[in-house]
Amino acid sequence: MxxxxxxxxxxxxxxxxxxxxxxxxxxxxxxxxxxxxxxxxxxxxxxxxxxxxxxxxxxxxxxxxxxxxxxxxxxxxxxxxxxxxxxxxxxxxxxxxxxxxxxxxxxxxxxxxxxxxxxxxxxxxxxxxxxxxxxxxxxxxxxxxxxxxxxxxxxxxxxxxxxxxxxxxxRITDLPALINLHLRTIRRESRTAVFERLEGWWMDLAIKMLSGERKEPIYGYEVSDKLSAIAEEYRNDNLPITFRGRLPDGQIDVANDPRLFVEQLRILDLSATRIRNAIIDYYRAFEQRSSWARESLLISGEIEEYEDRLIDEWSRYREIVFEQLSDTGNDEACLVAGKELYRWAEMETSTLRIRERVTEPYVVRGAFHILANASPRPRVFWHPRFLDRLQQLLGIAA
CATH class of the missing domain: 3.40.1350 (Trna Endonuclease; Chain: A, domain 1)
Structure with missing residues (x-):
């Protein structure tokens, strides 16, 4: 300009x-x-x-x-x-x-x-x-x-x-305050975030109309419905989900990604598609947490308590899956057990929500990958012998 x-x-x-x-x-x-x-x-x-x-x-x-x-x-x-x-x-x-x-x-x-x-x-x-x-x-x-x-x-x-x-x-700079007068049923601390999301959605509709992609007018009830949906995400038992469908910048390199949570999945001999999905879940969960923090939507210690819950549930299921393994168990049995533990984390943990109405799957799946990526020692792991292997590679005490 x-x-x-x-x-x-x-x-x-x-x-x-x-x-x-x-x-x-x-x-x-x-x-x-x-x-x-x-x-x-x-x-x-x-x-x-x-x-x-x-x-x-x-x-x-x-x-x-x-x-x-x-x-x-x-x-x-x-x-x-x-x-x-x-x-x-x-x-x-x-x-x-x-x-x-x-x-x-x-x-x-x-x-x-x-x-x-x-x-x-x-x-x-x-x-x-x-x-x-x-x-x-x-x-x-x-x-x-x-x-x-x-x-x-x-x-x-x-x-x-x-x-x-x-x-x-x-003037244009006065309009947000006037629009916020229509958001009085929303908690004061959330109004700025709600306005920004509502305006972002509205601008997208405006672009579609101006480009000819949308032929019909925009109705008032559409705005009311969208505002209501956004406001619901800022209730005490919910959190906004804003990274659904987002992808990391750049190419996803399944074979060479050096992060610990990716290495854990490669050791399980998972398909490239499943590892790619895990990388995406990690990205969305990590960025979503950062967004919640920037908007001051999280209660002090809420993430830490949530991770402790996940680790507790993971450790309980880990004991069940690893129960029949011996110290001298063969590699194939360990691989099967590790895959089962990861399958549980990926597919059977939808009830482990940070808040009751936060049902987006990437929040839970990505949280497990964040825990699996903790350094110097991962807080969760999948393969029964992963910590031993890590100790050998990096000299970390198991």
Whole structure:
């Protein structure tokens, strides 16, 4: 991004592009769940009410201190867009309403104040608009004046009556706090994380709409459902799952990965696919824990207590599986026992949850791999003789 003071800076333009979807999220949260929104269809933003009324909104994110004057192109360019829609949809029979959202403030005494939400009436709009337009020598304004002159007096009165200006609209940096007002049922310490996840999901929908991948509007109930689902993950008996489907950066090298938990699996002679899955589970669990820690979602000592539970259950099953092995047991029997112990950890430990409603499998599977990767001595192992082999290789006391 260019320097804020540079004549070549595109900072305000860039903010305007980001402002659009974030502002749309705020408005859809304010509207009923049956409402819907389009981006960049008939205008910057378009709201559809349950009754079918379409409100076309022009968004103007202006530099600080900008003023909205009688001949501001921000207003008259929007009028041209709205006029085209008004005529296309039947004039007085049109289902359109027209909104200008601008972060700029109206200039003192501007006739545009007749279009604000607090204006008492619209009797003077047509005449004052004609008077203002007549003072302009701009070619653009001239074209708009000609198009307006094609409307009858009744149509002009009707058209102008549909326009509302919302000046001093909150700036992009103010929107998160306003969106958070709709998150009051969520614990205060979790609201920032919930907002970030909701906005991330919303931005993905916006990109799909702008790219043409999504043709239908986004409905208010979709936002409510998603917000509810995200909020559920921040309850006391749950934790957010944000690494489902994620993969480590770079290529997964099953044959040469030097980590201890991978070596343990290679000793069991597992397939490359199973070892690759284990590497992915380790990555997701490790990154997920880091995310929980960054968001301060974990209770002090919670991870340590959880790992102690896993080790206790692992040691109990290990004793069952290794019970029939003797010190001189053959290698094949040891391999079978090790595979069975690992199969149990991979497939039969779904009830060993860090919290009751955290059911994502990679949390448990990855936790076992984290324990199997502990240095200098793994806290869990699979092959009955792995610790002896490790002692020989690294001189670690078993």
């Amino acid at each position: 260019g320097d804020a003071g540079s004549p070549f800076s595109a900072a305000e333009q860039g903010l305007g592009y980001i402002f659009q979807p974030r502002f749309a999220l705020l408005k859809i949260l304010e509207l009923s769940e049956s409402s819907a929104v389009f981006l960049e269809k008939e205008d910057d933003i378009e709201f559809i009410s349950e009754s079918g009324i379409r409100s076309l909104g022009s968004l103007k994110h202006k530099a600080g201190g900008d003023k909205l004057t009688n001949l501001s192109t921000d207003f008259w360019k929007s009028v041209r867009i709205w006029l085209a829609y008004y005529r296309k949809t039947g004039g007085i029979a049109s289902n359109g309403r027209f909104l200008l959202f601008s972060t700029a403030e109206l200039s003192e005494g501007a006739f545009l104040s007749l279009f604000t939400e607090s204006a008492a009436g619209d009797d003077d709009r047509v005449e004052q608009a004609r008077a203002v337009l007549a003072t302009s020598t701009s070619a653009l304004i001239g074209k708009i004046r000609e198009e307006l002159d094609q409307l009858s007096e009744d149509e002009l009165n009707d058209f102008y009556s549909r326009i509302t200006i919302i000046d001093a609209t909150p």
